[in-house]
Structure formats: C-alpha cells, structure tokens
Amino acid sequence: VGLAAVAAGTSDIRLLTYAAVLPYRNPFLLAKAVATLDVVSEGRVILGVAAGYMEAEFRALGVDFAQRNALFDECLAVLKQAWTGEPVHYRGKAFEADGNVALPVPEQRPHPPVWIGGNGPGTRRRVVAHAQGWMSMPNPRTRTWREHTSPPLENVADLRVLLDELHQAADLAGRKEPIDVVHSLRDAPKDRAELVDHLLALRAAGVTWVTVNGAGRTPEEAADRIRAFGAEVIAPVHAA
Template sequence: MTLRFIFHYPEINGPEGDVLDPGPVRDVAVAAEKAGFDAFAFSERPAPGARWLSAGGHQTLDPFVALGYVAGATERLRLLTYLAVAPYRNPMLLAKAAASLDKLSSGRFTLGLGVGYQKSEFHALGVDFDERNALFDEALDVLPLHWRGEPFDYRGRHFSARDIIARPRPVQDPIPIWIGGNSKLTRRRVAQRAQGWMPMSGGGQLSATARTRTLGPLEELGEQIADVRSGALAAGRTDRIDVVYSYGTELMSSTAGPDRHREVFAELEKAGVDWVSVSCRIEGLSATVDFLESFGSTYLS
C-alpha cells in the first residue's frame, strides 16, 4: 500500500473542552512522527460561535502558529492546514504566513485552503460572507505572485498592490495548495490552480452545515478524481493532483477490525486517493500516544 497518512490533531467537541486536552502538541507530534505518520494537520476556527460549539463544533489553535511549533519539534512530518479559510485573511498576510512556515520547516508545508461556511464567524471577522468565493479566487491569484520574491502588481476587486517585493521566498516552488470542498467549482479550481483536492467526507449533516454537496460512494469519488486529473491535463498540467480523504474519528473508533480498515484503505487507493487523514476523539496524552502507536504498528509498519 502506497497511501500516506495524516494525523489530524484531535478536536474536542463542545463548549467545555480545551484544545490541548488530547496532549501537548510537541509530544503528540513527536509520537506521530515516530509511529510512521507522513503529515500532521490542524484546522482553523478563529471565532467559533457558542451555538455551533453546543451542536458539536470545536475549538482549534491557530494552525500556522501550531504548525510552526510542530516544525521545530519534528524532522520529517509534512505540515498541513486542514484547512485554513482563505477569505478570513488578507492574501498578503496569508502568503507571508505560508512562506514563513515553509522556510522555517525546510520545505515541509502544504497549504490546505477552504472557502468557509460559518456565517457567524465571517461576521465576527468583518468579512462579507457573500464575497467569499471572489475573495478565495483573489487569494489564489496573489499567493504565487507573493511567493516569487520579485516585484509584482495586483489589482483585484478587494485588494490592490503596487510594486510589492515579498520575502522570504518559500523553499518549495510552489508551496502545494490543496483545496477543500465537494462542489464542481472546487474541483475546477483544483484542476486549474491547485496541487491537491480535499473532499469533505462527513455525511449529509456535515455537508449541509458546510454548504457543500454530499460526497458520494467510492465509485463516484473515483470518477470525480479522474475528472479532476483529466481536467488538469486539459489545462496543460503534467503534475499529479494529490487527493486526501478524511477517514474520520468515528470510523477509527468503530468495532470494525484491522482487516476491514485495510480493505477500505485499499478501496480508497484504488479510487485514486493518495493521502488518508485520521484522528482520535480522546483526551489525555497517554491515550493519544496509545492510539498513535497502535495505528502505526497495525497499518504503517
């Protein structure tokens, strides 16, 4: 099996838990690397609403700060925002954070981006929810210009820049951008402008909350992956589009045995998936490390 595995730092649901309940970030990251995971991820919730938290939402650390800390504690793990909401930030600030993290980690960063769906969070941050797609596309315009380290101008609907020179240049050229979501627009963006696709695999309720279509069965996913990659070829691209699948905490904590999980991983790989994200909804460093060690010895060795 050539799948690569991402450990998503556990998210504690509800308004009472704290983001570090699963254990200190450094210790968890070191344990994930030792267990054989290929990447480490954080999501982003800068201003979650109490109602959303009570309905199962979660808190997070700032993903760029947290991944910078992980970079200093590890040697091999790739660092992934899974995902950062591009419209929340001025794209110059987003580009600077990404380039800084890539430079400090010696080229281990992957920028996972989404359009966002939490209206209350957009309002709290002073960002127009109805403009989120336009803001997202402008970020995709600005990021590669910023990362070149050469003078550039940009005039968009929301941002204008004249004779900008931004350093540091990232180590990677480009920093991989993976885009999350299930819509046709998302898949088109991936084919034309990104290096990876992160479909949302949380079922109908999550898809409704996230304002995206429900991800279908694996056969349909395989067809969509093929369409994305053929779209990239039609756009003149020859690089491979990575595809990430979130296996989910519920599935990993189910009563299904290792053989069944291996079967699913094989099915995902056959469908065209390259990366699988897993996590664990448990508290305490000891339990988290136990999960990592068990997963590593069962599936990664």
C-alpha cells in the same frame, strides 16, 4: 503557531493546514507566514485551503459570505505572486499592492504545495487550474439534501464519481501534472480490519493521502493512538 511548534520538534513529517479559509485572511500576511514556516521546517509545508461554508463565522469576522469565492480566487492569486519574492503589483476588488515584496521566499520552489478542499465542481476546477492537490470532504446525503450543499460524498463509490469528474477536467485542460487526492477518515469504519479494507479501496480509487484524528486527552495518549494506528492500520495497508 501550532505548526511552528510541530516544526521545531520534528524533522520529517509534513505540516498541513487543514484548512486555511482564504476569505478570512489577508493574503500578503498569509504568504509571509507560510513562507516563514516553510523555511523554518526546511520545506515541509503543505498549504491546505478552502473557501469556507460556515456563514456564522463569516459574520463574526466581518467578511461577506456571498463574496467568498471571489475572495478565495483573489487570495490565491496574491499568494502565488507574493511567494516569488519579486515586487507585487496587483489590483483586485479586495486587495491591492504597489510593489510590495514578501520575504522570506518559501524553501519549496516555486511555492509549497497547495491543496484545495471542497466537493463542488468549482473547487475541482480550481484544483485543476491552480493547485497540486484536492481535499475531498465527507458529505452525507441527508445534509446535502437539507442544506443544498455540494455533491454527496459518503462512500468510495461517491468518491469515484467526483474523481472521474476531476480527471476529466484535468484532461480537458491539458494538465499533465499529477493531482494528490486527500480524503478524511472522519466517517470511516472503527473496526481495524474493516478500516484496512476501506483504506485499500480508497487507494484503488486514486486517494494518495488520508487525514486521521490522532488527538488524545494528553500528549501521551495522542502519541499512543498514533503509534497504534501505525502498527494496526498503516503497516497492513503498506504490506498489501
């Protein structure tokens, strides 16, 4: 709903879901919603997805946390079939279809770009095999050690390690299509000059997009923050 409102009020910016947790969603309904938004926005949608990691949310939604990766894979397979506009015949463990057709088809063909979020090796394998982009997630070492989660990612050096693994996996798979690399500025320096240097380092490492929190207490405050970021950060990075 939020992205539909943004689509109606804009003409150029891309519309990213950051991130749709696939195991929470019926893939047939999601395919139709994403395709409709892509048509309304004239082909500006990027579908950012993830397998999810908050067990409490899975319990609240009645979804088996232990099955999240299997559900993710099924959902992604169904999405791509549904976006063809052809009858879908599918038999999976969680979903099935007997000739169902999802319309409209997306404006972007064969489908909107899919970016997958997460730092684990399984995520990067999925990116190489099925997606157009990888959304890396800041992950402090203290949290990694405490919760036994995915690899740490708290600086550019950590990111380079994961990017090397991603590119090696792409080479082994014989992939020629480039992979967009998205990184969050959640833990980036607050000082503007330091932030510009940080962005230049990310670009040198291979990052192609960054996500920024442009929220404000009012729409006017949010717009002011976004304009200031453009003038004080984006412009110097582009000029470098």
